[in-house]
């Protein structure tokens with residue numbers, strides 16, 4: 001008889017997560033020619049690296065039980081009303097945006113919009129984001145998001161370095177920037193040989209700039225203490241020295257302040273968090289970066305541009321920087337790959353929802369409240385450090401601090417306490433009249449009267465200096481002035497998501513990107529107030545739930561990877577790489593081997609690898625791959641010998657980017673170690689390893705994981721991500737720290753603005769691990785490998801798999817070689833990718849890591865029926881290609897070259913193509929039941945790059 005415990009907790013989520021059931025598995029194994037899953041895996045995963053012991057994780061529980069357990073953890077966080085500011089503010093996410101974007105898989109499960117034709121909806125939202133940033137900052141061009149304000153400031157520094165005339169190595173930072181911004185800049189500057197000079201109260205910015213020896217200067221507008229400085233005089237001085245002016249600016253404040261673009265600033269950065277995105281203990285939120293036109297080709301991150309499609313209609317696509325690191329490698333402008341698309345979409349929608357008047361009203365209210373608060377405090381005899389303010393003031397409190405703090409705590413309110421003899425108060429969209437009176441009550445001296453709100457309300461003017469009041473219009477485009485009813489907004493959001501293909505419609509078989517299930521139960525906790533409404537710099541005792549989540553998740557990920565220490569601070573894979581490489585360098589510096597600066601990277605590596613190595617100050621040396629796609633051991637050996645004295649690290653991806661388990665990986669690690677170097681194992685392919693093999697066991701010293709790939713955080717259309725950095729024992733002292741929150745562990749310093757990075761999406765990975773357990777996670781890995789081999793086998797007669805191990809098997813993905821087809825009839829991998837859209841599928845990874853190929857990663861979450869549907873489509877497309885090969889259709893006029901087919905093009909009065917309209921629209925009969933219609937035809941990339949335009953399309957262009 002089944003025990004009650006088994007009945008109650010049968011790990012039933014595992015069968016929801018893994019799409020392949022036992023009967024399907026038997027069928028699939030039969031196709032592959034394996035007798036059992038065990039047999040298949042044993043033949044694929046090299047014996048030498050197989051895990052010695054299973055992962056030690058708690059036994060899996062049901063969705064309901066995991067949610068209850070997480071609820072108990074969440075309840076250990078205390079939700080206080082935050083007046084801390086310092087880059088994180090209270091905000092109201094409009095319900096229509098919360099439910100229909102943040103909680104809607106049509107948005108959050110989408111992939112990065114590399115396939116333009118099936119991504120028009122999210123790219124329109126991102127164009128809105130770019131337009132919003134340009135308008136508010138007054139700058140000509142803005143990208144589609146940065147990771148956070150602090151890293152954006154660091155990227156502004158390097159953008160300035162690349163772009164200006166000055167040959168100086170000095171970057172000047174105003175001391176009244178947010179401390180976390182300064183901290184991250186210092187981390188980033190060090191390996192690049194940039195000297196950061198931070199102005200102090202004694203040494204003001206103009207004094208530091210007087211020497212002229214600097215290539216850039218960063219100031220904050222308004223400053224971290226709330227002061228609104230007139231920064232205009234700095235600009236002339238900087239430009240006269242051939243240096244750039246970078247400004248960290250608050251977008252809400254810019255509705256009222258003269259924007260930096262109007263006083264000739266060069267680069268403007270900041271966060272968009274307060275545009276409707278919860279604080280989330282530090283993330284995820286979209287930061288932004290805007291720059292002058294002359295810098296645009298050097299701008300980091302992704303940029304959405306407007307081009308035209310095959311029919312001459314406007315169409316969006318990623319411009320210039322698309323896959324930038326893959327092309328420019330260590331010369332890339334930045335290592336940013338996954339950014340913050342979903343939070344950027346939320347922020348842009350907030351602007352669409354409120355429009356210019358709404359935003360101005362919110363800002364005016366904040367400014368008025370701030371002025372009233374300030375006046376009241378002055379009436380009570382307090383001195384403020386800043387005479388001018390938008391939303392923040394700093395109050396001199398001297399010995400009154402403790403009493404004020406006690407009263408605030410009693411009222412569940414957080415002020416900014418980490419200031420000597422001062423307190424900071426920041427107001428925001430959520431501030432009420434009651435809040436102002438509450439704040440006064442903390443400060444009132446015994447026996448003295450409270451200020452009267454009613455009196456001050458009418459007599460107080462805002463503290464924004466008259467000469468800095470904004471007069472120019474912004475957000476004038478119709479998109480920001482149309483969708484202001486909730487019905488209108490709902491339909492706009494829906495209309496955009498309808499243009500896109502995400503996981504809620506069909507599988508997204510992207511090699512190297514693991515687009516697996518993002519289960520609803522994993523997603524639900526993200527918006528719980530106990531996770532969402534936490535300020536990252538609130539007192540630690542209010543973040544005990546997060547601390548517990550952090551500890552548990554790190555423990556479990558250590559189990560999964562075989563490493564000894566982990567930090568969850570990096571907010572994308574690229575940032576994990578960067579942190580890991582810095583840790584290795586710091587280790588060598590501490591051990592008298594500071595000369596070790598060579599980083600060997602196989603030619604097949606992901607582009608972020610060389611880009612991160614460059615940022616870490618390492619010298620990239622590329623090593624070859626052999627004919628089977630493996631690391632060329634002879635070449636690696638030779639290069640290790642050659643650089644033996646200077647070898648710092650070898651970066652490999654395992655299983656390889658070519659989708660194969662190389663059998664010699666243990667030897668490779670040993671060889672690198674024998675030369676005194678360390679091994680970095682890029683963990684993006686952990687979906688082929690979890691529970692089966694652990695990089696920390698087979699010789700890796702450092703890895704990053706992509707929780708937004710293997711551990712179920714959704715891709716969000718290109719972010720957020722979490723890229724934990726995992727290290728062996730002797731590197732633990734070099735994991736990132738965070739002095740701004742008083743972290744006593746310093747390590748390599750802060751690499752993200754917030755100590756726990758994109759903290760509020762961590763519950764997703766926690767839920768996944770908790771509901772899967774060790775067995776479930778291992779089963780998922782095996783099912784992913786099974787599915788990839790099934791597809792590879794089934795498609796072999798039509799599209800050969802380029803690389804396989806000796807027994808013909810692949811790991812969790814397979815590279816389909818389409819180059820012979822191009823040779824036979826001119827059909828490219830891109831044509832097949834676009835034709836798949838007509839069949840209702842998102843294309844596999846196109847031309848990475850090998851040009852002219854498609855890399856397919858089905859993941860464990862797809863059902864056999866869906867795998868077969870994809871295979872069926874691919875085979876049908878192969879049959880179409882045969883018609884071109886046979887000459888039945890001309891090479892330049894066939895359904896592949898014209899793909900994808902829009903409804904409009906198929907209904908056109910004229911039809912002179914050699915195939916029926918129906919072949920274009922419904923190549924499979926089943927498509928007549930459920931059809932995805934691409935909204936645009938093939939997008940012209942070249943036109944778009946030649947005529948770069950990155951803002952909302954003028955309405956007339958659609959006429």
Ligand SMILES: *Cc1c(COP(=O)(O)O)cnc(C)c1O
Nearest residue numbers: 337338512572573574606684721
């Ligand atoms: C996705 C990926 C990365 C980069 O991760 P991001 O989160 O996009 O920065 C690095 N290496 C490999 C192999 C990847 O697939």
